Amino acid sequence: MGHGHGHGHRADADRRYLAAALALLLAFMAAEVVIGIAANSIALISDAGHMLTDAGAIALALVAMRMAARPARGAYTFGWKRAEILSAAVNGLTFVALVAYFVYESVRRLIEPPEVAGALVFGTALAGIAVNAVAAWLIARADRSSLNVEGAFQHILNDLYAFVATAIAGAVVWLTGWGRADAIAALVVAALMAKAAYGLLRDAGRILFEAAPDGVNPTEVSAAIIAHASVTGVEDLHVWTVTSGFPALSAHVTVMPGGDCHRVRRELAELLHQRFHIDHTTLQVDHVPGTACHMITG
CATH class of the missing domain: 1.20.1510.10 (Cation efflux protein transmembrane domain)
Incomplete structure (x- = not known):
């Protein structure tokens, strides 16, 4: 408030x-x-x-x-x-x-x-x-x-x-x-x-035209997400700017079997905030075999 x-x-x-x-x-x-x-x-x-x-x-x-x-x-x-x-x-x-x-x-x-x-x-x-x-x-x-x-x-x-x-x-x-x-x-x-x-x-x-925000390289963002110890892949990565000072990101992330989807989502959201200054993130996090976790927006 x-x-x-x-x-x-x-x-x-x-x-x-x-x-x-x-x-x-x-x-x-x-x-x-x-x-x-x-x-x-x-x-x-x-x-x-x-x-x-x-x-x-x-x-x-x-x-x-x-x-x-x-x-x-x-x-x-x-x-x-x-x-x-x-x-x-x-x-x-x-x-x-x-x-x-x-x-x-x-x-x-x-x-x-x-x-x-x-x-x-x-x-x-x-x-x-x-x-x-x-x-x-x-x-x-x-x-x-x-x-x-x-x-x-x-x-x-x-x-x-x-x-x-x-x-x-x-x-x-x-x-x-x-x-x-x-x-x-x-x-x-x-x-x-x-x-x-x-x-x-x-x-x-x-x-x-929804280009990536100035100074944010989508390839580097993808590499940073994949570098997480529990992440096995990232797909459908989109990074854009809604308006001045309002960058946004969405992605589908897969984690290793048995991984904690909710913990990974929170840690990735923090990573994106700290390293790329992106606060509006929508991450769909699933297990590799297909045991789905629901979509969470942060």
Whole structure:
């Protein structure tokens, strides 16, 4: 009961941090759109578009956190815990769409550079750095072991780096009049977004396709189970991740005749916890000749 109570407080605190970051970003984004249009800056507009996805990512994260907290019932025996993984995947896909647009627009402006108000770009970018630094600090205080929260954090962190690039570009345009610097800054933003998209889609994909948890080798798990003195074999071994921080395992284990199935099950569950950090295990333990022990979940 104490664990659940603590987890509830943690989730409430995470939602407050995300909500505060969302309010901050929305307020600044509205101002940046107006300034970006006035300054004719693709770098500022790309940053504003990035901030829109930041806000969307945080809003989606908040919805996913509420869905994931729903208890398991009916047909949903794991509850809605995969909601946060779907949220992370959507975040990654929005990055891909924005990368395509900003690369296209930046290349067009490299070929035909427009007039850009460098001083306005520089000042707005400095303000954006401050706003994103505060937002990143807020989200960093939440539980980043959640792929959902990590996805929102990556959005903010990339936007912070993007504003640094935009500030440099604004200073170059302001001091030298070289308008192409603005388009180059937007390409830097696109490169950062592509990197973040790859990481999010890779991690979300591993969970959605039920790959083994990162750092857990099924071959090593099988070898560790078979190494038990009473175990003669292991079949139908599956290791996957239900959601962030929730690895699971199921297997059919056979033990030598006369072996204590219940003792072996308890010892294997402890082994999996200590060595591989897997707590949700379903082990069907039987004697070799076919004298069955019933399935026990730990």
